[in-house]
Amino acid sequence: MSVTIKDVAKAAGVSVATVSRVLNNSAAVSDETAAAVNDTIRELGYSPNFLGRNLRKCETNNILAIIPSTEQSFYSEIIKGMQEEANPEYDILICTSYSYLGTEMRLLEMLYNRTVDAAVLLGTQLDAAALDELAEKYSIALCCERVEGARVLSVAINDEAAGYDAVCAFLIKGRRRIGLVTTGADGNAALTSVGREKGYRRALAEFGIKVKDEYIFRGNYDYEQGLAAFDYFYSLPEPPDAVFCVSDLLAAGVIRRAGERGIKVGSELWVCGFDNISLSRMYIPGITTVAQPGYEMGRTVIRRLVENMRSGKHSCENVILEHELIIRQSGG
Amino acid sequence: MSVTIKDVAKAAGVSVATVSRVLNNSAAVSDETAAAVNDTIRELGYSPNFLGRNLRKCETNNILAIIPSTEQSFYSEIIKGMQEEANPEYDILICTSYSYLGTEMRLLEMLYNRTVDAAVLLGTQLDAAALDELAEKYSIALCCERVEGARVLSVAINDEAAGYDAVCAFLIKGRRRIGLVTTGADGNAALTSVGREKGYRRALAEFGIKVKDEYIFRGNYDYEQGLAAFDYFYSLPEPPDAVFCVSDLLAAGVIRRAGERGIKVGSELWVCGFDNISLSRMYIPGITTVAQPGYEMGRTVIRRLVENMRSGKHSCENVILEHELIIRQSGG
DNA sequence: TTGTATGCGTTATCAG
DNA sequence: CTGATAACGCATACAA
Numbered sequence: 001m002s003v004t005i006k007d008v009a010k011a012a013g014v015s016v017a018t019v020s021r022v023l024n025n026s027a028a029v030s031d032e033t034a035a036a037v038n039d040t041i042r043e044l045g046y047s048p049n050f051l052g053r054n055l056r057k058c059e060t061n062n063i064l065a066i067i068p069s070t071e072q073s074f075y076s077e078i079i080k081g082m083q084e085e086a087n088p089e090y091d092i093l094i095c096t097s098y099s100y101l102g103t104e105m106r107l108l109e110m111l112y113n114r115t116v117d118a119a120v121l122l123g124t125q126l127d128a129a130a131l132d133e134l135a136e137k138y139s140i141a142l143c144c145e146r147v148e149g150a151r152v153l154s155v156a157i158n159d160e161a162a163g164y165d166a167v168c169a170f171l172i173k174g175r176r177r178i179g180l181v182t183t184g185a186d187g188n189a190a191l192t193s194v195g196r197e198k199g200y201r202r203a204l205a206e207f208g209i210k211v212k213d214e215y216i217f218r219g220n221y222d223y224e225q226g227l228a229a230f231d232y233f234y235s236l237p238e239p240p241d242a243v244f245c246v247s248d249l250l251a252a253g254v255i256r257r258a259g260e261r262g263i264k265v266g267s268e269l270w271v272c273g274f275d276n277i278s279l280s281r282m283y284i285p286g287i288t289t290v291a292q293p294g295y296e297m298g299r300t301v302i303r304r305l306v307e308n309m310r311s312g313k314h315s316c317e318n319v320i321l322e323h324e325l326i327i328r329q330s331g332g
Numbered sequence: 333m334s335v336t337i338k339d340v341a342k343a344a345g346v347s348v349a350t351v352s353r354v355l356n357n358s359a360a361v362s363d364e365t366a367a368a369v370n371d372t373i374r375e376l377g378y379s380p381n382f383l384g385r386n387l388r389k390c391e392t393n394n395i396l397a398i399i400p401s402t403e404q405s406f407y408s409e410i411i412k413g414m415q416e417e418a419n420p421e422y423d424i425l426i427c428t429s430y431s432y433l434g435t436e437m438r439l440l441e442m443l444y445n446r447t448v449d450a451a452v453l454l455g456t457q458l459d460a461a462a463l464d465e466l467a468e469k470y471s472i473a474l475c476c477e478r479v480e481g482a483r484v485l486s487v488a489i490n491d492e493a494a495g496y497d498a499v500c501a502f503l504i505k506g507r508r509r510i511g512l513v514t515t516g517a518d519g520n521a522a523l524t525s526v527g528r529e530k531g532y533r534r535a536l537a538e539f540g541i542k543v544k545d546e547y548i549f550r551g552n553y554d555y556e557q558g559l560a561a562f563d564y565f566y567s568l569p570e571p572p573d574a575v576f577c578v579s580d581l582l583a584a585g586v587i588r589r590a591g592e593r594g595i596k597v598g599s600e601l602w603v604c605g606f607d608n609i610s611l612s613r614m615y616i617p618g619i620t621t622v623a624q625p626g627y628e629m630g631r632t633v634i635r636r637l638v639e640n641m642r643s644g645k646h647s648c649e650n651v652i653l654e655h656e657l658i659i660r661q662s663g664g
Numbered sequence: 665t666t667g668t669a670t671g672c673g674t675t676a677t678c679a680g
Numbered sequence: 681c682t683g684a685t686a687a688c689g690c691a692t693a694c695a696a
Contacts, residue, residue: 284591336690
């Protein structure tokens with residue numbers, strides 16, 4: 001069907017071993033034969049069939065990245081970092097799980113059946129036990145979050161500190177009625193949200209403010225929940241004067257509804273989001289937010305993962321990178 | 333290293349052929365042996381190594397999707413459609429080209445080296461000749477655009493008609509000074525933009541309006557160019573009273589800058605975007621836009637591509653799906 | 665219904 | 681420096 005290494009060998013008048021050596025830049029081949037082989041490779045338009053190579057070497061040079069969705073542009077910088085660190089040795093294959101455990105598990109079969117050499121999980125649905133079991137047999141890493149108790153390499157920010165910083169910025173500038181919009185409508189909040197909520201609580205505690213349950217709205221990460229959160233807060237006798245949201249989309253929803261209700265965001269109500277997605281700088285008003293170093297996180301997770309693969313060891317360090325509070329109009 | 337089909341065969345007391353037959357649900361195997369084999373498969377925690385299988389069958393059941401970037405959430409619905417149509421037979425592997433020809437060509441090597449069985453190109457940089465050459469040897473398809481003269485399967489909307497519809501909506505409601513914000517700052521505009529511009533021109537012509545070159549701003553697809561476009565238009569003695577942008581991000585930029593300059597969007601100035609990305613419904617004001625049937629496009633392109641692969645034929649039809657004008661506040 | 669044997673395309677080992 | 685050959689894990693044609 002296609003032209004194989006055999007065809008090249010025959011045409012060049014050498015053995016397949018020699019052609020293979022040329023392909024892999026093996027030193028032990030004379031310049032002239034190498035040149036001749038390369039010529040025929042070009043003539044015949046040959047390119048090696050990786051299925052054969054991979055089978056023989058028992059590796060694919062592919063790394064799987066599982067993301068919840070390409071909808072959330074938050075992941076795009078991370079992916080870029082991952083790719084630039086991986087190339088040219090590895091290709092990053094992106095697959096989407098839609099935050100559905102079944103889909104994620106189906107994708108992880110690519111580890112079992114050797115379609116990929118390793119996997120990076122972004123926003124995983126797996127618990128510590130499942131991750132441990134996986135990490136025992138395969139090279140995996142988490143990005144953007146760590147799972148408490150799991151012995152798995154992870155790269156993330158310190159969500160607790162990030163939540164603390166965001167809320168402190170409100171408190172320092174004099175706001176006292178701080179609302180929180182977070183996940184957990186269904187009872188189990190996202191791990192990152194839990195950390196951010198802890199930071200929210202610590203900040204209030206340090207300022208001697210008692211946490212009011214009615215100032216905490218639990219939904220998911222989406223825009224629509226931001227709309228709902230505003231409606232809820234403004235149904236209270238005394239609404240918050242500042243709101244910390246665990247995503248920029250939530251913040252956008254709050255801001256949108258505030259505008260519709262005639263509440264001035266940036267003066268009457270302050271709003272802070274999370275992630276610094278491109279929307280947050282384009283929105284009207286610009287959204288104050290916590291930026292994660294996405295590109296650096298991507299590079300780091302691949303670098304550490306590849307180190308693990310090469311060394312054969314299984315480091316399960318939790319790498320923490322620095323976040324940054326970005327002040328825009330919505331934050332006062 | 334890992335447990336193979338041989339280990340299963342030995343443990344189950346059968347030949348590898350029988351195990352293989354069980355794995356592939358071959359009819360010619362007795363229920364009892366099948367049950368026994370399945371038991372040992374479970375016991376040993378065996379899963380087939382696809383490298384061996386793929387090499388043997390000369391197929392991987394992977395389809396590559398090349399997108400410019402995961403930043404543009406526009407592609408996410410398409411990807412979702414592609415995946416749902418492909419599963420469970422195929423996995424969709426997403427890779428990003430960042431609109432860079434070199435990267436795209438490197439990714440296409442996954443066709444040569446058999447990492448994937450086929451590829452879908454979204455926002456390709458390749459020209460007709462290169463596409464033709466590729467399509468001759470491999471199964472490929474374009475999505476979201478067609479390349480004039482290329483004999484390649486494509487699924488897209490009719491950009492000319494879409495541009496026409498958007499501009500007509502302005503004209504019918506009485507606007508006469510229609511601006512266009514499109515790509516092509518560097519001389520070669522995106523193919524889809526060219527179609528949309530044709531529609532813009534046809535609409536104006538039908539209403540007996542002469543196209544004014546100073547009402548056409550050429551940049552790229554990005555938000556920042558929208559800001560620049562507004563500044564440019566409002567430096568004219570008589571600025572447009574409506575602007576058609578070839579992307580929602582451009583529209584967002586125009587709207588943002590208009591707000592900063594005290595121009596009321598939706599009354600004083602009307603703005604229409606393109607793609608109906610999630611931003612366009614969340615923006616303030618909501619952005620009038622042309623929606624592409626992303627999910628359906630994704631399903632369609634995979635369905636047709638797989639048909640091509642199965643039949644061995646190489647249909648190079650240009651499938652056109654229906655677009656839809658979505659009216660929001662920015663459009664008057 | 666089951667087993668034997670071959671080959672997919674490549675790399676690595678071992679001689680020469 | 682080069683060639684012959686075995687193996688990687690699996691599916692299948694052919695025998696039994």
